[in-house]
Amino acid sequence: MADDDADTRPNVLFVLTDQERYDCSAPDGPPVETPATDRLSSEGMRFERAFTPISICSSARASLLTGQFPHGHGMLNNCHEPDAIRVNLPDDLPTFSEELVAAGYDLTYTGKWHAGRDQTPADFGFSYLGGSDKHHDDIDEAFREYRKERGVPVGEADLEEVIYTGDDPRDGSEGTFVAAKTSVDIEDTRAYFLAERTIDAIEGHADGDRDGPFFHRADFYGPHHPYVVPEPYASMYDPDEIDPPPSYAETYDGKPQVHANYLAYRGVTGFDWDLWAEAIAKYWGFVTLIDHQLERILETLEEQGLAAETAVIHASDHGDFAGSHRQFNKGPLMYDDTYHIPLHVRWPGVADGGSTCETPVHLHDLAATFLEMADVPAPDSFDSRSLVPLLENGGDVPDDGDWRDSTFAQYHGDEFGLYSQRMVRTNRYKYVYNGPDIDELYDLEADPAELHNLIDHPEYDEVRRDMRDRLVEWMHETDDPNRAWVTEVLENAS
Known part of the structure; x- marks a missing residue:
């Protein structure tokens, strides 16, 4: 570790989105506005071949925390479900966050957790600053209190253009809530609230006793369904101008039977392209809403004079079908739509601006990356490889390095049992x-x-x-x- 009197280790701002597709911020992707993510790419490195080790929330997040593939940490499906294989991580399993705390980092956290039914970020070294969601964590009441104070309690907003799964996509009495336009202001959204809490954390780190660097993690609830967005995002993308992706021609011929079964299981058998285009327009709007909040966060780093000494990392836990292969959500279909993830790293003085990396990497490689940034060796339990050598070498594997030319992933089932x-x-x-x-x-x-x-x-x-x-x-x-x-x-x- 660097000497405390001259600690040159970077601050780290880690922004994790929930179920964001790789193509939404890719240069050759759909016309989704992502100015903040584009900025991270232009000022840092974009990873073209980053993949999640598993396409389900709790498992991927547990891998990120522990640096292990899911079969190593044992949280094989979502921890909040009644059929969860493991509801909490073992107490003796090393995590990158606890290692950072031991190395002198000040850790803060806002937003989604979903990596333990009874555990919270505080159990892993973070100071939790609010923004949880009842369905996933119910850690606190911060967002609900925020909405009450603004005079728009959660659950009292008017919804239009609603879409649900099931026989009648406009009937909310059954099925899963897919998308809608909400009547609330941008400032009433959870995305805005989480950005506010992140801005508060950055300002607090800047104003406080900064003997050591900080690590802040901002976990946004989105663009995971339901894709509920206010104006101008609800009408930012015209469904009539959205074309079906090539995979929409899926027939499932010669595929595992579960692929076709999942249409009925997810309740989207009757969805036609017009309905999917309407839902995708809201999904894209959600992506842009969150990106605009990231833009506010990046501006705060500059205003506080912290941009030059802070590494900013943006990634997603996994992707979203959003109509590709005519599917909704995710499941036992290992297509790139849900396994290929965005990953951008801006690290001034280390990662070249506008660089790309075509080396295959995993989401949970970030665990070892965070530790190398902090001059901390990765625990032996990690199945995680630091990306620092790639960042330092323009995205290429160093001459004295060696890297696998493939990625590995797994799936164990979610709500319907093991698979x-x-x-x-x-x-x-x-x-x-x-x-x-x-x-x-x-x-x-x-x-x-x-x-x-x-x-x-x-x-x-x-x-x-x-x-x-x-x-x-x-x-x-x-x-x-x-x-x-x-x-x-x-x-x-x-």
């Missing part, structure tokens, strides 16, 4: 092992929409064998408890 999946992805190919059903193989160069499962295609025999070998290597390297069974199954497969 074992493993996935390995290179730049060109993706292989998905489905325990209960047919496996999947996609040629991402020829078929970026992942419409054609090539698992039985004779011209891809060698690719299939290579990708299966890669998967087995990942499982053994990370001590995946399914490695013995899956290895034997794949060795005997054709």
Whole structure:
């Protein structure tokens, strides 16, 4: 650790969005306005191949905290559900936050938690500053009190243009709430409130006794459904100008049966493109609403004179189908729509402005990254590799370095019970092992929409064998408890 009298370690502002798609802020993505994220890219590094280790909230967030793949920390599905495999993380499991506290960082936290039913950020070294959501955490009443003081209690806003899943998309008596326009002002939204609390934290760090650097984590509730946004965001994007993505042509031919089943399970069998376009317009509006709040936060860093000494990281826990493959939300479908995530790092003096990184990385690599920023060694328990060498080298692997050319992910089921999946992805190919059903193989160069499962295609025999070998290597390297069974199954497969 650096000497306390001349601590040159950076402050860290970590902004985690909830269920944000990679393409929303990608240069070649849809026309979504993301000025703050674009600024982070122009002043820092954009990671083009960042992936979540699992596409479900609690599991991904637990991986981020512990630096482990989900099978390591054991929180395999959402902790708030009655069928949660693990409701809290083990007390003796090292986390990046506790290591940072021990190294002299001042940790604060606003917003969504969802990485423990009974635990809170305070159990992992953070000072929690409010903004929780009852469904996920119910940590405090801060946002509800804020709304009462503003004269617009939570639940009393008028909603228009509502969309629900089920037989009647305008009937809120059944189904899941998908999207709507709300009558409240921007200042009444949870996104604005969380930005305010983050701004308060930054100002507090600037004004306080700064013997050591700070780490602030801002977890936004969105653009996770329901996509409920006020004007001008509710009408910012015209549904009539939104075209179906290529994957909307999905037929599910040659795919695992659960893919087609999920249309009914999520209640979107009857959704046509006009309805999806209406929902996507609200989703994009939600993305822009949050981005504008990030813009306010970045301006505060500048106003407080902290921008030059603060590393800013933006990522998402996972993506969102939002109509791709005609699906809603997420689930046992390991498409890039939910596994490919945005990741931007602005670190003045280290990450080159306007640089990109094509090296494959995982969301939970940030755990080891935060620790290297703080001059703290990563615990042996971490399945996490620091991104600092990539940031220091323009996104390229250093000459004396070595990096995997693939990413590894898994899924264990959510509300409907266990469903074992493993996935390995290179730049060109993706292989998905489905325990209960047919496996999947996609040629991402020829078929970026992942419409054609090539698992039985004779011209891809060698690719299939290579990708299966890669998967087995990942499982053994990370001590995946399914490695013995899956290895034997794949060795005997054709």
